Amino acid sequence: xxxxxxxxxxxxxxxxxxxxxxxxxxxxxxxxxxxxxxxxxxxxxxxxxxxxxxxxxxxxxxxxxxxxxxxxxxxxxxxxxxxxxxxxxxxxxxxxxxxxxxxxxxxxxxxxxxxxxxxxxxxxxxxxxxxxxxxxxxxxxxxxxxxxxxxxxxxxxxxxxxxxxxxxxxxxxxxxxxxxxxxxxxxxxxxxxxxxxxxxxxxxxxxxxxxxxxxxxxxxxxxxxxxxx
Numbered sequence: 001x002x003x004x005x006x007x008x009x010x011x012x013x014x015x016x017x018x019x020x021x022x023x024x025x026x027x028x029x030x031x032x033x034x035x036x037x038x039x040x041x042x043x044x045x046x047x048x049x050x051x052x053x054x055x056x057x058x059x060x061x062x063x064x065x066x067x068x069x070x071x072x073x074x075x076x077x078x079x080x081x082x083x084x085x086x087x088x089x090x091x092x093x094x095x096x097x098x099x100x101x102x103x104x105x106x107x108x109x110x111x112x113x114x115x116x117x118x119x120x121x122x123x124x125x126x127x128x129x130x131x132x133x134x135x136x137x138x139x140x141x142x143x144x145x146x147x148x149x150x151x152x153x154x155x156x157x158x159x160x161x162x163x164x165x166x167x168x169x170x171x172x173x174x175x176x177x178x179x180x181x182x183x184x185x186x187x188x189x190x191x192x193x194x195x196x197x198x199x200x201x202x203x204x205x206x207x208x209x210x211x212x213x214x215x216x217x218x219x220x221x222x223x224x225x226x227x228x229x
Contacts, residue, residue: 003028009035021069028073031052034065042161059080059152063149092149097111097142100180151182167212
């Protein structure tokens with residue numbers, strides 16, 4: 001079981017964080033591919049998978065370009081292989097929720113207060129200024145945030161990766177759309193104890209396309225919501 005990674009970036013001139021991420025993957029013996037100039041993250045992942053020399057049961061990481069993985073490389077690869085070697089595992093990631101409501105917002109504040117969320121992310125421009133956002137205990141979840149996701153090629157090819165016709169923009173809600181599909185197929189999604197620093201705080205909910213895609217997603221999945229892990 002080999003591990004590959006796909007990362008979308010807007011600029012061919014890679015920033016230091018992205019370069020360091022690729023160096024980390026190299027230390028893990030992970031073959032990396034950077035995708036630039038794509039019309040949407042949906043299409044980038046859909047076509048990028050086939051450009052990799054991955055076997056059907058190999059692992060493919062889908063992650064942002066502005067992250068730093070702080071977990072020891074050996075521990076990191078071991079966690080991925082152990083969790084994704086199980087046939088009933090869908091996606092693994094670092095943050096998500098065990099209770100997914102009709103709002104379509106995985107980080108819903110009411111569910112956060114109720115203890116429904118799982119995982120953690122470190123936010124900040126560097127390791128000295130970063131602060132941890134702790135969502136809840138590591139566990140099985142319904143959907144996950146797209147800052148870091150991993151699944152086998154078999155799983156990725158069992159779901160729709162291309163952008164739904166009702167979606168707008170180039171990236172909003174791909175993570176929820178992907179991870180909820182595996183949940184509906186009876187697969188188990190899990191958060192893992194992987195430490196990642198994310199330079200962005202993830203405040204994308206102000207974009208029109210985010211709201212429109214959330215509404216479109218909820219219309220598509222209305223009969224399946226709410227959902228519990």
